[in-house]
Amino acid sequence: MTEALYLDNPYLELVEATVTAVGTDGGLYVDRSIFYPQGGGQPGDCGSIEWGTGLRTNIKNTVYSPDRSSIILIPRGDQDLPQLGQTIIQHIDWARRHALMRMHTAMHLLSVVLPYPVTGGQVGIEEGRLDFDLPEGETVERVSANDAINALIRADHAVTTEWISDDELVANPTLVKTMKVKPPTxxxxxxxVRIGADIDLQPCGGTHVKSTGEIGEVHIAKIENKGRINRRVRLRFGPSAESA
Incomplete structure (x- = not known):
């Protein structure tokens, strides 16, 4: 079983770990990880590991084991690999990770500004998207939505985490905003993940910044119709073309 260090401290950029298994495809099972494994719409982390006498192996992706008990670092091909039981130092690609943290937190705010059921989503380093199930005939007013989300960012609300039991989640189903992706139980x-005292509270295993001000300015870049009531809203960093 892998200790997921990123859950309590997503700002760790390097840490020692031990290789607990090496898969037939070269995937490295580790006892502790600062690398986030892909899932929940967020990509797996990249970076490198240092081991032996100055050897370094690039990591192209991070995934869960089939039973989700272990985290596996996936190396790029044609590289030397550490052996079972060897100590490694994990180095996260921090610039990429931080962009994903900022975007993922911004997408939580987007779900506050647009309080509709979420049917899907994807976090990216430059763009994120959420799909919303809107009532028939209702539209998204882009300018007012941009103003609202950036006001929440500028207010610099704290972003914190807490834990509840599976039974407590069952007793509070409104905490879950996503219709198709359910939190693991x-x-x-x-x-x-909580934003402010009462801005937002929802189950999430992803990585986030410690306060909304760290996100920086964002804007809704595009709104697409994906069915009669489904709207795909794309969020990007920086000001919109209209306000630039």
Whole structure:
């Protein structure tokens, strides 16, 4: 079982770990990880590991084991690999990770500004998207939505985490905004991400910044119709073309 260090401190940029297994494809199972494994719409982390006498191996992706008990670092091909039991130092690609943290937190704010059921989403380093199930005939007013989300960012609300039991989540189903992607249960507890005192609270296993001000300015770049009531809203960093 891998200790997921990123859950409590997403700002760790390097840490020692031990290789607990090496898969037939070269995937490295580790006892502790600062690398986030892809899932929940967020890509897996990249970076490198240092081991042996100055050897370095590039990591192209991070995934869960099939039973989700372990985290596996996926190396790029044709590289030397550490062996079972070897100590490694994990180095996160911090610029990429931080962009994903900022975008993921911004997408939580987008779900506050547009309080509709979420049918899907994807976090990216330059753009994120959420798909919303809107009532028939209702539209998204882009300018007012941009103003609202950037006001929440400028207010610099704290972003914190807390845990509840599986049973508590079942008793509070309104915490779950996503219609198709359900938070993982079965481990006995579920992690919640809170923004401000009462801005937002929802289950999430991804990585986030510590306050909304760290996100920086964002804008809704595009709104697409994906069905009669489904709207895909694309969020990007920086000011909109209209306000630039």
């Amino acid at each position: 079965g481990a006995g507890r579920v992690r919640l």
